[in-house]
Amino acid sequence: MSAALTPLPSLALTAGKQQVAQRFGRAAKSYQQHNELQQRCAQELLQLLPAKVGQVIDLGCGPAVNTMALVARSTGYLGVDIAPEMIAEAQRQVRSVEHQHTAVNWLIADAESLPLPAASVDTIFANLSLQWVGDLVATINQFHGLLRAQGCLVFSTLLEGSMLPLGAELQALQGGQWSHRQFYSETELQQLLAALPGWQLEFKRLPVTIMNDSVLAMLKDLQGIGATYRGDVNRWQHQAQLPSVLSKSKLQALQVNMAKYRNEQGRLPLRWQVALVKMTKQTD
Numbered sequence: 001m002s003a004a005l006t007p008l009p010s011l012a013l014t015a016g017k018q019q020v021a022q023r024f025g026r027a028a029k030s031y032q033q034h035n036e037l038q039q040r041c042a043q044e045l046l047q048l049l050p051a052k053v054g055q056v057i058d059l060g061c062g063p064a065v066n067t068m069a070l071v072a073r074s075t076g077y078l079g080v081d082i083a084p085e086m087i088a089e090a091q092r093q094v095r096s097v098e099h100q101h102t103a104v105n106w107l108i109a110d111a112e113s114l115p116l117p118a119a120s121v122d123t124i125f126a127n128l129s130l131q132w133v134g135d136l137v138a139t140i141n142q143f144h145g146l147l148r149a150q151g152c153l154v155f156s157t158l159l160e161g162s163m164l165p166l167g168a169e170l171q172a173l174q175g176g177q178w179s180h181r182q183f184y185s186e187t188e189l190q191q192l193l194a195a196l197p198g199w200q201l202e203f204k205r206l207p208v209t210i211m212n213d214s215v216l217a218m219l220k221d222l223q224g225i226g227a228t229y230r231g232d233v234n235r236w237q238h239q240a241q242l243p244s245v246l247s248k249s250k251l252q253a254l255q256v257n258m259a260k261y262r263n264e265q266g267r268l269p270l271r272w273q274v275a276l277v278k279m280t281k282q283t284d
Contacts, residue, residue: 035065036210036221041156041274042066042127044206048154048278049073054122057146059111059155060129064090070125071102078121080107080114082132112139119148126155128274131183137196140279144198147281159205159273160185166218166270169257173250189275202278211267215255218270219246 046069053073058066061079063086071077081087087106094104109115111126112133124143133139143153160183184192190203212218246254261268 035062037208037272037274038062038065038128040208041206041276042069044276045125045127045154045156048202048276049123049125049152053125054148054151055120056123056125057114057116057121059124059126060132061090061106062086064093066125066127067094067104071104074102074123077102077104078107079104080109080111082108082110084108112142114142114146116146118145121146122148122151124151124153124155126153128156128158130155131157137192140193140196140199144196144281149281149283151281153277153279153281155277156206157189157275157277158183159189159275161271161273164271165258165261166215169254172257173246173254183273184275186273186275193277193279196279198282200280200282202280204276206274206276208272208274210270210272211263212270213267215251215258215268218268 042065046066051073052075053070055076056070056074056078058070058077058079061067061081064079067077067079067090079087079090081090087108091106107115111129112135124147130136130139140153147153162183186205190201193199193201193203210221212221258268263269
């Protein structure tokens with residue numbers, strides 16, 4: 001198995017994406033301690049894949065969370081992440097693993113402008129990474145060009161109704177109303193994808209509830225996966241908006257306000273709505 005890092009000295013990123021990359025970079029070593037949502041979505045996504053995936057891109061690969069599951073099905077694996085620290089951690093995670101049939105390579109890149117040749121891959125796997133792109137339609141159109149005939153894009157992304165009740169309580173503390181417009185609704189996303197030419201679409205919604213012992217544990221999990229970026233709302237309208245820092249008084253108020261959601265065991269729910277999508281490239 002090769003594990004070569006494709007050298008990219010620098011990426012031409014917007015200020016917002018630079019912040020996203022930095023957030024995820026800081027989470028590289030802690031990510032797998034806090035990624036229960038990502039693990040559960042990945043299990044569902046892997047079931048949508050065929051037994052053999054050919055040349056596969058793992059987009060937003062993080063610290064090699066799904067690398068070996070994809071390698072086992074592929075003839076070639078490319079792990080892609082916008083954060084150099086994630087790629088470095090991924091390399092460390094798989095360095096001692098050998099697989100005689102599959103080449104493993106890594107690429108630091110922005111999902112919206114992948115420096116890859118047309119018709120060069122068979123499968124694109126993107127687990128909870130596409131909510132960070134600025135233009136989802138343009139990004140998926142780019143994927144269409146990268147895929148070979150009958151290749152597939154399999155991805156998960158967040159839907160309206162996610163990050164509740166925490167998001168609503170945080171927004172109230174900031175003096176505003178929680179807006180579901182931070183995420184696509186199921187209908188909006190399904191209609192958006194169905195309108196794209198050249199694809200066969202499969203779509204389903206997956207509700208996921210993550211239970212936590214405390215508000216602090218909940219916030220630590222979100223921070224541990226890098227989900228603390230607050231961007232320009234006009235550019236990042238379908239992302240979770242989390243404050244980077246809560247004052248002591250606001251944290252105490254949040255803990256009090258969240259207490260009403262505890263179940264009989266005293267645990268707190270964090271509810272997510274996830275779209276699981278498979279798009280197969282169609283040819284004329």
